[in-house]
Amino acid sequence: MMLTRLIAARSRSLRRSHTTLRRTFSSKSPLVVDNPYTLKTYCEVPQMNDKTVLGYVDASASVQASWKNVPLAERLDMVEKALDQLLASKEKIAKDVSGMMGKPLNQAMGEVDGAIDRARVLCSLAPEALADDLLPEKENFFRKIAREPVGVVLVLAPWNYPLLTAINALIPAILSGNSVLLKHSERSPLCADHFASAFEKAGGPSGLVRALHTGHDEIASVIKHPKIGFVSFTGSVPGGSAVYQSVASRFIDTTLELGGKDGAYVAPDANLDAAVETLVDGGFYNAGQSCCGIERVYVHDSLYDDFITKATDIVNGYVLGDPSSNTTTLGPMAQPSSIEFLSSQVNDAKEKGALVLTGGQSATDDKGMGRFFRPTLLADCNHSMDVMKEESFGPVLGVMPVKSDDEAVKLMNDAHYGLTGVLFTENKERADMLAPQIEAGTVFMNRCDFLDPELPWTGVKDTGKGVSLSKHGFRAFSRLKSYHFKLTT
Numbered sequence: 423m424m425l426t427r428l429i430a431a432r433s434r435s436l437r438r439s440h441t442t443l444r445r446t447f448s449s450k451s452p453l454v455v456d457n458p459y460t461l462k463t464y465c466e467v468p469q470m471n472d473k474t475v476l477g478y479v480d481a482s483a484s485v486q487a488s489w490k491n492v493p494l495a496e497r498l499d500m501v502e503k504a505l506d507q508l509l510a511s512k513e514k515i516a517k518d519v520s521g522m523m524g525k526p527l528n529q530a531m532g533e534v535d536g537a538i539d540r541a542r543v544l545c546s547l548a549p550e551a552l553a554d555d556l557l558p559e560k561e562n563f564f565r566k567i568a569r570e571p572v573g574v575v576l577v578l579a580p581w582n583y584p585l586l587t588a589i590n591a592l593i594p595a596i597l598s599g600n601s602v603l604l605k606h607s608e609r610s611p612l613c614a615d616h617f618a619s620a621f622e623k624a625g626g627p628s629g630l631v632r633a634l635h636t637g638h639d640e641i642a643s644v645i646k647h648p649k650i651g652f653v654s655f656t657g658s659v660p661g662g663s664a665v666y667q668s669v670a671s672r673f674i675d676t677t678l679e680l681g682g683k684d685g686a687y688v689a690p691d692a693n694l695d696a697a698v699e700t701l702v703d704g705g706f707y708n709a710g711q712s713c714c715g716i717e718r719v720y721v722h723d724s725l726y727d728d729f730i731t732k733a734t735d736i737v738n739g740y741v742l743g744d745p746s747s748n749t750t751t752l753g754p755m756a757q758p759s760s761i762e763f764l765s766s767q768v769n770d771a772k773e774k775g776a777l778v779l780t781g782g783q784s785a786t787d788d789k790g791m792g793r794f795f796r797p798t799l800l801a802d803c804n805h806s807m808d809v810m811k812e813e814s815f816g817p818v819l820g821v822m823p824v825k826s827d828d829e830a831v832k833l834m835n836d837a838h839y840g841l842t843g844v845l846f847t848e849n850k851e852r853a854d855m856l857a858p859q860i861e862a863g864t865v866f867m868n869r870c871d872f873l874d875p876e877l878p879w880t881g882v883k884d885t886g887k888g889v890s891l892s893k894h895g896f897r898a899f900s901r902l903k904s905y906h907f908k909l910t911t
Contacts, residue, residue, distance in 0.1 A: 453608055453635060458524035458754040459745055459792045465522065467611045470636045472643055478603060478632050482574045483649040485629050486601035490571045494552060497597050498545055503624035505538050511616065515585070518612045523581045523756040524792075525708060526745045537585040543875040544593045544891070551896035552598060564907040569900035571599035572651030572674075576644055578665070580656045581609035581756055582711040582815075588617060590879065590890040591654035591677070591899075596621075596630065598899035600651065605634040605641060607657070609756055642668055652676065652898060656713075659884050666887075677888030677898055679881070681813050682713045682841030686870060687830035687856075688721040688729060692846035696868065698732040701844070702819070704871035706740060706797050709753050710817040713885075714842050714864075714871050718803070718810050719821045720830045726823040730779065730801050733821070737780045740797045740817075743787045752817060754792040764795050764816045767809040771820065776809070777801040781817070805836055813839065827856060835861045840882035844870040 457464040470478075489497075508515065516530035525533070555567040575595040579588040584606055595602050606614045614633035621631040634644070645653060645668040653676040655665045662678040669676045686704075688697045704716035721729045743750035755761060761784045768782045781796030795816055803810050803820035810820050824830045834843050843860035845853045845867050857865040863881035866872070873879055879891040889895050 453611060455522050455609060455611065457521050458756050461791075461793065465518075465612055467635050470634065470640065472636075472640050475634060475636050475640045475644055476647060478629075478634065479574060479644060479647045479649050481629050482601040482603055482632055485627050486571065486574055486599070489601060489627055489630060490599035492599070494548065494597065497599070498548065500621075500624060500626045501541070501545055501593060501596060504620045504626065505541055507620035507623045508534065508616070509538055511620070515613075515616050518616070519584060519610065520745045520753075522610045522612060523584070523711075524745055524754040526747075526750045526753045528748055529708065529753075530745075533583060533585050537589045540586060540873070540875045540891075541589050541593045544589075544895075545597065547876070547893045548594070548597045548896065551594075551893040552900070562909050564905065564909060566905045568903045568905060569598070570903050571900055573600060574647075574649050574651055575600045575602050575899060576641075576650050576653045577602055577604045578641070578653065578655045578657065578661075579604065579606045579610075579613070581607035582708060582713070584610040584613040586873070587656045587679075588613065590656075590895065592617060592631065594890075594896045595652075595654075595899045598896060600899055601629070602631045603634050603644065603650075604631060605636070611635050638664075645669060646672065648672075650674065654890070654898070655679070662886055675888075675898065677890055678886035679713065679841075679879070679888075679890070680884060680886040681815075681839055682715075682881070682885055683717050683811065683813050683837040683839045684714055684842045684844065684862075684870070685718045685720060685834040685837070686716050686844035686846065687824070687827070687834060688719065688725055689827065689830075689845065689847040689849075689852060690722040690724045691848050691852070692722075692725065693848060693868070694725055694728055695732070697846040698729055698736065700868070700870060701846075702733050702736045704844075705819040706737065706752065706817045707871065709755060709795070710819075711756060711815055712871060713815075714873070715815075716819065716844065716870055717814050719819065720824045720833055721821060722830075723823050723825055726821075730799075730821060733799055733819075734779050737797050737799045737819075742785060742792065742794045742796070744789075744791065752794070752797055754794050755816060758793060760816050761793060761795055764798075764814060764818055767807075767812070767814055767818060768798060768800070771800050771803060771807040771809045774804070774807050776803050776807060776820070805833065811837060827852070831856055831859045835859075838884040841885045842866060842870070842881075 453467040519530040557565040604614045618633040656679040662680040740752040779799040781798035785794045797817040800820045803822045842864040843862040853867040
């Protein structure tokens with residue numbers, strides 16, 4: 423098999439190269455990651471210097487030159503073996519995710535499972551997504567449109583869902599015949615190592631997936647490298663803007679998933695209990711640190727008071743505590759800066775008339791541990807408040823009454839972002855009518871904060887550009903080539 427021959431032919435030299443590169447780090451201080459619960463150092467990761475990082479690009483290009491010739495069936499087999507390795511390391515990976523960014527351990531275990539499940543769906547989509555387009559027969563001509571890999575793909579992944587977000591780009595990139603350089607946020611660096619290790623242990627070509635641990639300046643140098651063919655970035659709007667400017671100088675492309683301020687409308691015919699339970703969970707899961715989490719809710723006047731009462735009861739039930747405990751339902755804030763930012767949003771809302779029904783301030787658990795922000799429910803909000811316009815990325819949910827469908831849609835669209843919009847209604851015709859008016863990449867009916875890997879994940883406005891997931895998510899990782907053959911002259 424081609425893959426077996428590739429590994430046998432190149433393994434020795436590539437492994438020697440990989441080992442040499444792995445040992446070359448800069449003299450600057452290692453990256454130190456604290457545990458958001460204990461506030462003690464969880465890990466220290468040596469940072470690579472510019473020379474090492476650029477050497478990784480060259481080595482990845484060398485691997486990709488052979489990997490692109492491996493048949494898709496063998497690529498799929500290799501990915502499946504790597505997924506088996508991830509599953510075998512599930513407990514260690516989940517522990518690292520929890521230790522670095524504070525996600526409750528049971529939720530981190532769920533993220534490992536979810537990432538593997540998502541990857542397998544993407545594998546099932548690959549044959550169709552990567553197939554040649556054969557054009558109608560034309561006498562004396564053969565025509566087709568083929569898809570060729572772009573080369574080395576740079577994946578810049580965030581800390582909030584470090585496994586799921588990486589999978590979105592990693593799997594289609596590898597299946598398309600590319601190699602991958604994977605850099606995670608400085609809050610979750612060990613996740614990149616877990617992915618690289620999984621592919622290494624699966625028996626793939628050494629360095630097919632490589633972890634990068636370096637700073638912003640070095641990443642800018644990587645993007646300028648001529649062997650980089652595509653960049654996938656998930657993160658902040660300023661970070662996305664910087665990436666976009668860098669790739670523009672090279673005429674390569676990028677996907678940018680930059681954030682959200684996702685709004686939900688509870689229509690008068692909604693199942694109120696289902697709406698409250700789903701939207702509160704969508705707002706506070708992962709301590710609200712989700713780009714597609716619910717950050718604002720517009721409730722029809724006829725249901726508003728009941729919604730507030732029921733939501734308050736649920737929010738008051740969250741348990742702050744040790745992420746390793748099964749009883750903990752809300753973990754600490756990953757980033758120290760979040761506490762001050764969320765406090766400022768809450769104070770601004772209070773000054774402008776919002777009622778703070780729960781939370782509203784920083785906290786520790788009953789052992790005096792952790793950098794928590796209490797789950798916060800704000801009532802009687804309006805759009806003069808920052809909390810209804812600017813991304814919170816924390817356990818803060820603003821609620822506002824509305825008088826009509828039109829008012830709800832107008833307010834949902836009054837934001838810089840457009841990732842998802844949510845409609846709670848028992849009437850599909852109402853949802854069909856409202857969905858085209860909502861400025862978002864995805865419109866949900868009676869659910870939220872969920873990615874279906876068979877549907878494209880995209881957004882509008884400051885949410886970014888490009889598409890991940892679904893068969894359309896593969897397009898970014900290949901370029902089209904036209905075959906136009908005249909058979910006889």
